[in-house]
Amino acid sequence: NAGVMQNPRHLVRRRGQEARLRCSPMKGHSHVYWYRQLPEEGLKFMVYLQKENIIDESGMPKERFSAEFPKEGPSILRIQQVVRGDSAAYFCASSPPTVPGYTFGSGTRLTVV
């Protein structure tokens, strides 16, 4: 009965490289959410996805960031041409439909050097 699985736990990228963060939701959960936590700040909503659909991406930066949740496989948050300001903890959460509140994964800590 695995929870929300995120990998990798830690990711180091040089400026200009691409970062790919993966999230497998809990079994039976069809809704996936990505949040970002910058140092000393709260969690900021980025995007809400259902299978093959982006429902709300109002928190995603307009450039370099994209997210998908394909029919098969994990949800992917992709950051192209990373910059130092992208260094943060990225948390994925999932929920079943119609049930408020979600279960978070342990996060991916991205460090851009």
Place this chain on the structure above:
Amino acid sequence: DQQVKQNSPSLSVQEGRISILNCDYTNSMFDYFLWYKKYPAEGPTFLISISSIKDKNEDGRFTVFLNKSAKHLSLHIVPSQPGDSAVYFCAASENSGTYKYIFGTGTRLKVLA
């Protein structure tokens, strides 16, 4: 504009005493509220929730109070235990169906043995 505010960044409480964590919000459309607990290097863990149709919800040692007119909620932990030492986030959502939550910046609770 911070719609959910946790004005106390930290709180220290003696073991066995009551811990009271506060949260204020500005958006009157928020109608569902959650509290999460977060240990270092882990994802947030759901603690307790409350809908705007209630003013109190209890779960064991944890009680959440909601004052809609003041746009204020609080989490009471009684009795406090050293294992409760963590960062506590409150989060709020509108009834938009997307369950996008706005998080506060967190309060670091330290329970002293």
